[in-house]
Amino acid sequence: MEPEDEIYENGGEQPARSKPIISGEQLDVEAYASLYKDRTKVARLLFIADHCNNEAMQLEALRMAYDEIKRGENTLLFREVVEKIGGRLGDKYGMDSAWCETVDRRAEQKKERLESELNSYRTNLIKESIRMGYNDFGDFHYAHGALGDAFKSYVRTRDYCTTSKHIISMCMNAILVSIEMGQFTHVTSYVSKAEQTPEALDQITIAKLRCAAGLAHLETKKYKLAARKFLETGPELGSHYNEVIAPQDVATYGGLCALASFDRTELKNKVIDNVNFRNFLELVPEVRELINDFYSSHYASCLEYLGNLKPNLLLDIHLHDHVETLYDQIRHKALIQYTHPFVSVDLHMMANAFKTSVAGLEKELEALITDNQIQARIDSHNKILYARHADQRNATFQRVLQTGGEFDQDVRSMLLRANLIKYDHNLRALRKL
Amino acid sequence: MGSMENLVTQIQGLSGSVEDIAHLHNILKLADEALHSESSMLSAVLDQVDPARHSLGYLYILEAFTSGPVSKEQALTLVPILARFINFCDAQQIRLAPDKFVSVCKRFKDHVLLIESPLRGVSPMRTAVRKLQTTFEHLTTLHPEFLLLCLLSKSYKIGLSVLEDDIFDIDQPRDLFLYCYYGGMICIGQKRFRKALELLHNVVTAPMNIINAIAVEAYKKYILVSLIHYGQFSTSLPKYASSAAQRNLKNFCQPYIELATTYSSGKIAELETYVQTNREKFDNDKNLGLVKQVVSSMYKHNIQRLTQTYLTLSLQDIASTVQLGSPKEAEMHVLQMIQDGEIFATINQKDGMVRFLEDPEQYKTCEMIEHIDSSIRRIMTLSRKLNAMDELMSYDPLYLTKVGRERQRFDFDDFDTVPQKFPI
Numbered sequence: 115m116e117p118e119d120e121i122y123e124n125g126g127e128q129p130a131r132s133k134p135i136i137s138g139e140q141l142d143v144e145a146y147a148s149l150y151k152d153r154t155k156v157a158r159l160l161f162i163a164d165h166c167n168n169e170a171m172q173l174e175a176l177r178m179a180y181d182e183i184k185r186g187e188n189t190l191l192f193r194e195v196v197e198k199i200g201g202r203l204g205d206k207y208g209m210d211s212a213w214c215e216t217v218d219r220r221a222e223q224k225k226e227r228l229e230s231e232l233n234s235y236r237t238n239l240i241k242e243s244i245r246m247g248y249n250d251f252g253d254f255h256y257a258h259g260a261l262g263d264a265f266k267s268y269v270r271t272r273d274y275c276t277t278s279k280h281i282i283s284m285c286m287n288a289i290l291v292s293i294e295m296g297q298f299t300h301v302t303s304y305v306s307k308a309e310q311t312p313e314a315l316d317q318i319t320i321a322k323l324r325c326a327a328g329l330a331h332l333e334t335k336k337y338k339l340a341a342r343k344f345l346e347t348g349p350e351l352g353s354h355y356n357e358v359i360a361p362q363d364v365a366t367y368g369g370l371c372a373l374a375s376f377d378r379t380e381l382k383n384k385v386i387d388n389v390n391f392r393n394f395l396e397l398v399p400e401v402r403e404l405i406n407d408f409y410s411s412h413y414a415s416c417l418e419y420l421g422n423l424k425p426n427l428l429l430d431i432h433l434h435d436h437v438e439t440l441y442d443q444i445r446h447k448a449l450i451q452y453t454h455p456f457v458s459v460d461l462h463m464m465a466n467a468f469k470t471s472v473a474g475l476e477k478e479l480e481a482l483i484t485d486n487q488i489q490a491r492i493d494s495h496n497k498i499l500y501a502r503h504a505d506q507r508n509a510t511f512q513r514v515l516q517t518g519g520e521f522d523q524d525v526r527s528m529l530l531r532a533n534l535i536k537y538d539h540n541l542r543a544l545r546k547l
Numbered sequence: 548m549g550s551m552e553n554l555v556t557q558i559q560g561l562s563g564s565v566e567d568i569a570h571l572h573n574i575l576k577l578a579d580e581a582l583h584s585e586s587s588m589l590s591a592v593l594d595q596v597d598p599a600r601h602s603l604g605y606l607y608i609l610e611a612f613t614s615g616p617v618s619k620e621q622a623l624t625l626v627p628i629l630a631r632f633i634n635f636c637d638a639q640q641i642r643l644a645p646d647k648f649v650s651v652c653k654r655f656k657d658h659v660l661l662i663e664s665p666l667r668g669v670s671p672m673r674t675a676v677r678k679l680q681t682t683f684e685h686l687t688t689l690h691p692e693f694l695l696l697c698l699l700s701k702s703y704k705i706g707l708s709v710l711e712d713d714i715f716d717i718d719q720p721r722d723l724f725l726y727c728y729y730g731g732m733i734c735i736g737q738k739r740f741r742k743a744l745e746l747l748h749n750v751v752t753a754p755m756n757i758i759n760a761i762a763v764e765a766y767k768k769y770i771l772v773s774l775i776h777y778g779q780f781s782t783s784l785p786k787y788a789s790s791a792a793q794r795n796l797k798n799f800c801q802p803y804i805e806l807a808t809t810y811s812s813g814k815i816a817e818l819e820t821y822v823q824t825n826r827e828k829f830d831n832d833k834n835l836g837l838v839k840q841v842v843s844s845m846y847k848h849n850i851q852r853l854t855q856t857y858l859t860l861s862l863q864d865i866a867s868t869v870q871l872g873s874p875k876e877a878e879m880h881v882l883q884m885i886q887d888g889e890i891f892a893t894i895n896q897k898d899g900m901v902r903f904l905e906d907p908e909q910y911k912t913c914e915m916i917e918h919i920d921s922s923i924r925r926i927m928t929l930s931r932k933l934n935a936m937d938e939l940m941s942y943d944p945l946y947l948t949k950v951g952r953e954r955q956r957f958d959f960d961d962f963d964t965v966p967q968k969f970p971i
Binding site for chain 2: 479483484491494495505507511518522530532533534538
């Protein structure tokens with residue numbers, strides 16, 4: 115291929131890249147769910163059931179949620195799921211009142227036992243036992259879905275923590291519950307609390323904390339900070355934190371946030387050349403490919419990957435709210451990056467590279483130019499985008515004259531006001547005499 | 548009658564030197580009451596006095612003569628007499644009795660309005676303004692009267708000649724409010740929106756203890772003109788505006804504020820429906836014409852925005868982006884804007900393309916340099932004035948007592964050079 119052609123074909127069809135782009139047609143619910151465990155699995159499955167329009171997928175998700183809940187003790191959630199299934203999965207997945215009753219009865223007994231235990235510990239003032247008592251209470255509430263109570267119990271252990279290990283376990287529990295409650299301000303504060311403990315943390319805990327912080331930043335739309343946290347996550351994470359997040363998610367969240375918020379050098383240094391993060395990216399080849407495509411300016415295939423990923427990302431419990439914003443930002447970045455090196459750009463070529471129509475592209479560019487993100491003007495007749503180089507000298511003259519005029523006007527009206535005030539003052543002074 | 552003849556002789560005799568006139572002024576002050584009581588017989592006396600040489604005497608007699616109510620017929624005869632006096636009187640002499648002169652001129656204005664020909668008053672009133680003011684920076688009570696006559700007779704250009712002076716010295720705050728309000732309207736009439744904004748801004752931000760109707764009306768116009776000129780309006784007043792204005796102005800101008808909000812959405816159809824539904828309110832305020840200008844200015848601002856993003860654009864596309872009916876209409880708008888120097892562009896009628904150009908001003912011409920030079924000079928004068936005023940203020944006894952009193956509340960330790968008033 116001629117080098118010249120390469121520029122023209124930038125991002126277009128490339129014979130060398132015959133590898134088919136994996137389309138995420140259908141989310142494999144089973145494979146997806148197997149990445150997680152405990153409550154986040156249930157929560158994610160229910161989220162998918164609520165948000166997908168495909169009935170087969172919905173039922174599949176509900177069925178797996180049903181099985182998973184059966185293993186736990188949360189009868190409230192169980193009833194909810196049964197109602198959602200509504201008998202569509204046959205008798206096997208119907209209401210199991212007997213199970214509910216036994217679980218509830220057992221829960222009641224356990225609660226009494228825990229209470230009496232805790233009381234005895236408290237009268238004896240054994241710090242460690244009290245801590246354990248509260249911790250058990252937290253576990254108990256968590257298992258039964260009473261998240262608020264669980265959070266309170268876990269936080270109460272704080273007064274009885276004696277070693278930094280205890281503090282960390284308290285923080286981790288609090289973070290876990292807060293994430294599920296959607297209270298991400300708590301997450302941030304407990305992450306920083308955990309990081310401030312004097313003893314060095316082990317690698318897995320650090321990785322977990324990074325993920326939690328990343329999630330919190332993502333939720334508050336601080337994509338750049340979120341990207342940094344995910345990128346700092348160590349490979350030790352493995353599947354240790356799959357009650358919250360899978361390593362695949364780290365790659366997806368981190369990759370997308372980085373694309374949307376990093377500039378080119380940052381992208382290269384912190385994402386592409388990041389050995390740690392590469393391990394994560396290997397798990398989700400689509401994201402790895404699209405980041406590489408973005409960096410090497412193959413925008414069309416990058417955007418295609420993004421398009422294919424979208425339906426699945428919309429089913430992600432954490433990312434779904436941010437998909438549109440992130441996609442918009444990535445697209446804008448791509449457009450800006452594309453136009454940046456050129457003095458003039460043929461809109462047909464550019465539209466081709468972005469797999470869009472010339473008219474649509476014109477609208478997008480117009481918005482970016484109005485926002486002053488691209489310094490250029492569109493020749494709508496010949497469909498060419500010309501870079502606009504502001505004439506420093508003229509601009510300076512213009513600014514000087516404008517500022518001068520404003521100053522002139524300001525001073526004059528100020529003097530007028532001063533005179534008026536003086537008049538008022540004199541009037542009052544005269545009255546006093 | 549004898550005393551009147553006596554007075555006339557004194558007027559004729561004592562109009563020469565400065566001392567004589569001062570003496571005469573005292574005599575006239577004493578005779579003022581007598582003059583008023585005999586106002587009906589004064590027309591004969593007037594003929595014996597020359598308005599140019601015996602201006603002060605003439606002024607007193609004329610003031611007394613015109614003090615009563617007049618009918619339309621009387622006004623017709625009075626107007627030429629008053630106009631003649633204003634044109635011929637001696638500025639030095641009449642400035643000794645400014646109150647009398649102002650009231651004579653106000654009556655003149657009333658008479659001119661009574662006979663419904665404000666145009667006849669414009670030129671004499673301008674002379675009156677010039678004769679009464681000590682410097683060009685002096686705002687007299689006659690300024691607003693003059694501008695009102697200009698407005699009523701639609702002779703805006705003459706009004707502008709007075710508005711171009713920078714005024715600083717003010718007799719009465721009310722003069723300034725009216726002067727700026729009328730001045731703003733004259734500038735709007737001449738489409739000098741920048742100057743109009745400046746004047747209206749002065750009204751809105753002037754110090755005031757309670758809100759007044761002039762400020763409210765000025766604020767309404769300020770909103771509209773700001774939309775026409777800049778295409779936007781910020782509802783927050785600057786910090787130096789009086790708290791009365793900050794608190795109340797917006798409540799009085801609700802339809803206008805909403806108009807500005809609708810405008811900022813950039814949708815012409817929404818703006819038009821809003822104007823239609825509130826037509827009556829704007830009409831009652833006599834602002835409907837300006838509101839219509841606001842609507843049409845939206846096209847302008849939208850087209851202007853296009854020049855920032857496009858080098859060439861077809862008339863068809865312009866019409867569709869700025870929501871104009873047809874390419875023909877778009878062409879008319881663009882043409883008008885090119886003529887007014889608001890955009891730089893060329894229209895190619897063959898293929899219906901508009902080519903937007905950059906501002907051709909290169910800031911290299913002699914005129915531009917002269918313009919810059921004059922601006923610099925102006926600003927230097929201004930800053931000298933500012934300094935002088937600051938100095939004047941810093942030894943103003945009233946100011947010092949006030950500052951000294953406040954200073955005392957602080958520690959004695961933070962000593963500085965401002966003299967303090969110590970309790971004895």
